[in-house]
Amino acid sequence: MGFGLWRRARYPRLMSSLPAIYNAPFAHEQTEKLLTRSRARRVALSDQALSELLSDTVYQERRRYETDRPEPGEAERVERAAAAIAHDDRAAMERSLDELIAAYTEEIHNRFSPRAYAAATRVLPHALTRLVTATDPLRLITGDLDPDRRIVVQGQIDMVKALCERGTVILAPTHLSNLDSPLIGYCLYRAGLPPFAYGAGLNLFTNPVMAFWMSRLGAYTIDRRKNGLIYKETLKDYSVELFRGGVHSLFFPGGTRSRSGMVEKSLKKGLLGTGLQAWQENLRDGRPKPDVFVVPMTLSTSLVLEAETLISDALAAEGKSRYIIVDDEFSDAGTVFSFLRRVLNLDSAIYATFSQPMDVLGNPVNAQGESLGPDGAVIDRRRYVCDASGAVEWDEQRDRVYTERLARALVRAFHRDNVALPTHLAAMAAWRALKRRHPRLDTWRLVRLGRDERVVPKASLMEEITALRERVGQLAVAGQIRAALPEDADELLQSAIVRFDSYHTRRTIEPLEQDVRIDPELALYYRNRLVGYGLDGDAVAAEVSA
Amino acid sequence: MKVSVLGSGPLTAPLSALLAVAGSDVRSSAGPEDAGHGAALDHAELLFLTLPGSQLAASLPGLGLRPEHRVVVCGRGPDEATGLWLSELVTRRTPCLRVGALAGPLSPAEVERGSPAAAIIASPYQDLRARAQAALHSPRCRVYTSEDLRGVELSASAARALTAAIGMSDAMGMGAGVRGLLLSRGLAELRRLGKALGANPDTFVGLAGVGEVVAASAAAEDSAYLAGRALLRGEADPHDEAIAVTAALVKLSARVKVDLPLLEAVHEVATGRHTAKEALKGLMERAAKLGGE
Numbered sequence: 001m002g003f004g005l006w007r008r009a010r011y012p013r014l015m016s017s018l019p020a021i022y023n024a025p026f027a028h029e030q031t032e033k034l035l036t037r038s039r040a041r042r043v044a045l046s047d048q049a050l051s052e053l054l055s056d057t058v059y060q061e062r063r064r065y066e067t068d069r070p071e072p073g074e075a076e077r078v079e080r081a082a083a084a085i086a087h088d089d090r091a092a093m094e095r096s097l098d099e100l101i102a103a104y105t106e107e108i109h110n111r112f113s114p115r116a117y118a119a120a121t122r123v124l125p126h127a128l129t130r131l132v133t134a135t136d137p138l139r140l141i142t143g144d145l146d147p148d149r150r151i152v153v154q155g156q157i158d159m160v161k162a163l164c165e166r167g168t169v170i171l172a173p174t175h176l177s178n179l180d181s182p183l184i185g186y187c188l189y190r191a192g193l194p195p196f197a198y199g200a201g202l203n204l205f206t207n208p209v210m211a212f213w214m215s216r217l218g219a220y221t222i223d224r225r226k227n228g229l230i231y232k233e234t235l236k237d238y239s240v241e242l243f244r245g246g247v248h249s250l251f252f253p254g255g256t257r258s259r260s261g262m263v264e265k266s267l268k269k270g271l272l273g274t275g276l277q278a279w280q281e282n283l284r285d286g287r288p289k290p291d292v293f294v295v296p297m298t299l300s301t302s303l304v305l306e307a308e309t310l311i312s313d314a315l316a317a318e319g320k321s322r323y324i325i326v327d328d329e330f331s332d333a334g335t336v337f338s339f340l341r342r343v344l345n346l347d348s349a350i351y352a353t354f355s356q357p358m359d360v361l362g363n364p365v366n367a368q369g370e371s372l373g374p375d376g377a378v379i380d381r382r383r384y385v386c387d388a389s390g391a392v393e394w395d396e397q398r399d400r401v402y403t404e405r406l407a408r409a410l411v412r413a414f415h416r417d418n419v420a421l422p423t424h425l426a427a428m429a430a431w432r433a434l435k436r437r438h439p440r441l442d443t444w445r446l447v448r449l450g451r452d453e454r455v456v457p458k459a460s461l462m463e464e465i466t467a468l469r470e471r472v473g474q475l476a477v478a479g480q481i482r483a484a485l486p487e488d489a490d491e492l493l494q495s496a497i498v499r500f501d502s503y504h505t506r507r508t509i510e511p512l513e514q515d516v517r518i519d520p521e522l523a524l525y526y527r528n529r530l531v532g533y534g535l536d537g538d539a540v541a542a543e544v545s546a
Numbered sequence: 547m548k549v550s551v552l553g554s555g556p557l558t559a560p561l562s563a564l565l566a567v568a569g570s571d572v573r574s575s576a577g578p579e580d581a582g583h584g585a586a587l588d589h590a591e592l593l594f595l596t597l598p599g600s601q602l603a604a605s606l607p608g609l610g611l612r613p614e615h616r617v618v619v620c621g622r623g624p625d626e627a628t629g630l631w632l633s634e635l636v637t638r639r640t641p642c643l644r645v646g647a648l649a650g651p652l653s654p655a656e657v658e659r660g661s662p663a664a665a666i667i668a669s670p671y672q673d674l675r676a677r678a679q680a681a682l683h684s685p686r687c688r689v690y691t692s693e694d695l696r697g698v699e700l701s702a703s704a705a706r707a708l709t710a711a712i713g714m715s716d717a718m719g720m721g722a723g724v725r726g727l728l729l730s731r732g733l734a735e736l737r738r739l740g741k742a743l744g745a746n747p748d749t750f751v752g753l754a755g756v757g758e759v760v761a762a763s764a765a766a767e768d769s770a771y772l773a774g775r776a777l778l779r780g781e782a783d784p785h786d787e788a789i790a791v792t793a794a795l796v797k798l799s800a801r802v803k804v805d806l807p808l809l810e811a812v813h814e815v816a817t818g819r820h821t822a823k824e825a826l827k828g829l830m831e832r833a834a835k836l837g838g839e
Contacts, residue, residue: 361643373641375607383614384643397672398644404670405643 031105034237038101041233042094050093051085057100057228058082064225077103097230104234108220151183152484155354155417157191159367160295163357164194166369167291168243170275171196171250173352174264174298174414175257177305181219184250184297187352197242198250199235199271224256236274243278243292250297253410259314261304261528263414272410273403276360280385280399284392291369294362294406296355296413300482300529302423302499303349305335308506311525315447349499351421351484355413361402362409415532420472420483423508426496427526428536429464430509430518436460447520455515465489468535475533547681550575550590552583552609553597556769557620560657561594561648561682568684578608587612592677594648596620599632600790603639611640616674618667620648622703622787626794629801631699646674647695649702649754651761652687653768664688666753668698690753697749700740704750704809705758706770707792708732711812712763713774714822728808729759735806739795742802774812782816789816807832 042050061070061078070078077099084092163169173184181200188196200219220242222235242249253272254264275292282290304310356364359381363371371381384402387393433456434446441449466489476483486492493509500508500522508526510517531538547570551562554576565572575586587593587610597605599621611617617640623632630638633645646669657663667678667689675691683689692698708728715724736755737747749755762768770788782789796813799806811825820828 363641374639379613379641381613383612388614395673401670402643 030109030238030241031102033241034101034105034234035098037237037240038097038233039094042097047088047090047093050090050097051088053229054081054085054093054096057230058085060226060228064227068225074103100230101234104226104231105238107223108235108238151187151190151350151352153187153190153352153354155297155352156295156356157193157354159357160191160354161193162367163293163295163365163369164248167289167293168246168275168278169196169248169357170243170292170294171248172253172272172294172296172410173250174418175252175254176261176299176301177257179305180252180257180299183299183350184352187297191354194248196248196250199239199252201256232270236270236277239271239274240278240281243275244281244287246289253407257306257310259310261307261311261314261525262531263298263411263418263529265411265532267407267410269400269403269407272407273399276399276402276406279360280392280394283382283386292360293357293365293369294360294410295357296410296417298351298353298355298414298417298419300351300353300419300421300424301349302421303503304525307522307525308504311521314525315444315521351419351482353417353419353482355417358406358409358413360406362406416480416482418481418529420476420481420485420530422485422492422496423499423526424529425468425472425485426465426493426509427523428530429461429468430456430516430523431520431527432464432468432536433457433460433516434518434520434523436464443524447524449520451517454520455512455517458511458514458516461509461516462489462493465492468530471535472530472533475535481530481533547571547592547677548590549573549592549594549681550586551594551596552586553577553595553605553620555596555598555621556654557652558596560652560654560663561596561620563657564652564663564684564687565594565682567686568680568682570681577605578610583610587615590615592616592618592674592681594618594620595636598787599623599625600785600787602632603627603630603635606635606639609640611636611642613641613643615642616644616646616671616677617642618646618648618669618674618678622706622791623699624703624791624794624798626790626797629794629798631696633695633699644671644674645669645695646671646678647699647702648678649698649705649758650690651753651757653761653765655765655767660686662686662688664690664753664757666690666692666698666757668692668695668749668754670695692749692752692754694746694749696743697740697745697747698754700743700745701736701750701752701755702758703791703795704732704736704739705755705762706788707795707809707812708759709762709768709770710774710777710788710792711808712759713768713771714777714812714815715774715826716763716771717775717778718822718826720826725763729756729763732759732808735804735808739799739802739804739806742804777812777815778822780818780821782818784816792816 045053058078058081065075077096081093081096081100084096160169171184173180181198198219199222202221202223202225220238223231239249251271253267255268258264275294279290279292359365359371361381361384363373363379363381365371370378373379382390385392434449434454437456437460438446438449438453469485469489469492472481472483472485475481486495497509497511504522506519506522507517508519508522527536530536549565549570549572551558551565551572551574558574562572562574573582573586573589575583577583593611593615595602595617602619602621603625617636619632619636621632623635624630625632625635628635633647636642636645646667648665648667650665652663652665663686665682665687667675667682668691669675670693675693679689679691711728711732712725715728733750733755736750740747740750762770765771769786773783773786773788776782784790784793792809792813793816796806796810799809807829811820811829814820815822815825
């Protein structure tokens, strides 16, 4: 079927299933709702507190302008706020606050393009399939076009589908690469799930080709350079309104890509807590579908596009200052497509696992959306936030503790549904073999080893692979991790080398006659995916042992 | 404040008395078999669990706790079989999330005599801390609060172990100097363990730590102190609270790789691997260390 015909056939049906947020009037309504929220909060603020709130934004924004050129009108807004503070004029301060919130809402929201969104979610799978086939025209003839062999979408898909009908779903994935968002978009499509809105960092738009897609994929914008409290509150309010509007959404609870390659252990609680807020407001208002569910999703990939930059950044002393990297592999369109083409030619290169869905407090839920207690019995979750009469008892401090619990439940799910792949295990074995050869060196010295010092006996590497393979197998049986590994150690190593060499220009594990040469940085990066399980002398993450 | 006291531990009667003195509307239940158990569950906005720590894991599933309950555990952990703190047992084995712990020098005998008492309520939930304080605070009992639940649970448990060590040393006829040594070195161990577990070191010098040890080791009838004295006679009861928490803390310290020579010595005497004299000798012959504590 040609693309034009397909679009005519499918587009009208798809549009009718889109949530209200994709309709143009929503942007204006959204601004009004966010202003109403802010005005309700500021009633309780003294002049001094209001002044401090604005001052924080003025300070943070002025600081940002030292390195980032402001958008037209941005600096002027901030200076008007500064003048209102200087004159101690409450009315002017409130006007400034409104102005800032309206501008932020516009920026956050305006990436939505309903028509393009509908088209893009349908086009992307075709684009990926074409990428797969582009390197091997034979596949066009043999009909071997199935991306399912490259991207394994697994887990609680049916339950997530059911929950999407019963309430609002927040998808909370692990985050390794800027390619994760389109990948997840594809996984949602393959799983037959409805569209999800998502918060995309502005830095994702540095790659012109990817920017074309990103801006059309239902993304709302998160500018991580904006550190002011007003921006953060606006973003949280926006998220609450999304959930209240029944918009299924995804955001990365880790906040940014895992620099080290490790599975996330520490999550950002701000946005995560907005699901709990939306649920309580829905209960208060007696909405027919008040529930909000959280679905952890673990992405496990054989290769990571930005591996070399990310691990260098994690190791660099100035790592923190480069919180937002704009000059990595993702910013080069050619590298992105070369990577995709190569990765998508590898069988089982990517695993996307939908974990056990939970409520906004971290309790597991069943397909009916009911929360389950530790003994598996259905519990009335409203009683965590409502009094005996059913009225919501508002308590921000309690909600912060509840959200911390949800975060721990997510981290536990990430670790349990992480899939150990040949590249991860071979990298950990290589790293251990390097440590065996240089037992006195710490991480920093190991990554700076000279070319000849990186050589280890192949027998030593194989020994490590065999031992690790067995231990990962035991962990998998205990349900602490998933594994997709060949039984045979030689096969496992070969599989890892083929995958590493298919993309990285530096050879992660280079076979020599009796030895192998190891790239310590890349070995460390891919090895880190298996940290937290006690496999390499590392502490077992509390959430894993729980 | 409507509160219920569930369980039949040594703290049940004195706690119920102090709650009543504070003006709380108190109901009690010894357990699910108690005719008033259901009413006690329905009545309370706050539940105090006075079951001994060693019985809590087995008892929790049958107690019928529900999401709306705010629970304060009064026993001492960790649970030896699972290594979980008692508050963790509640959140892992029941639907209750809002949980806290009660600790401090609440001696049953002294409460019965009408002496002033003090306690600390720890919970990450401000609402629970405020309710528990309102329920228990009175001119008879000062109640402090802390958000350091882990620190308070750890301090209160270690206080039992240190009190047993002091009881053993007293039975051996050691002087006040050894008491000082045991208390200060015990606190140093506690700080190390607490640091590894993410607890606030300041908590150990509060009511749940120093407060409990000083009070318990001066009270001849305290169960941990008596358990320590019994160690010298080789009559350790592994089910005794102080002996059980010492074993659990030693196990926990091994898991987080923290050295606890004093508590390990008490544990070795309790398990019959050393006599009290051998244990003391071992402690005194440890290599000297340069620097502070």
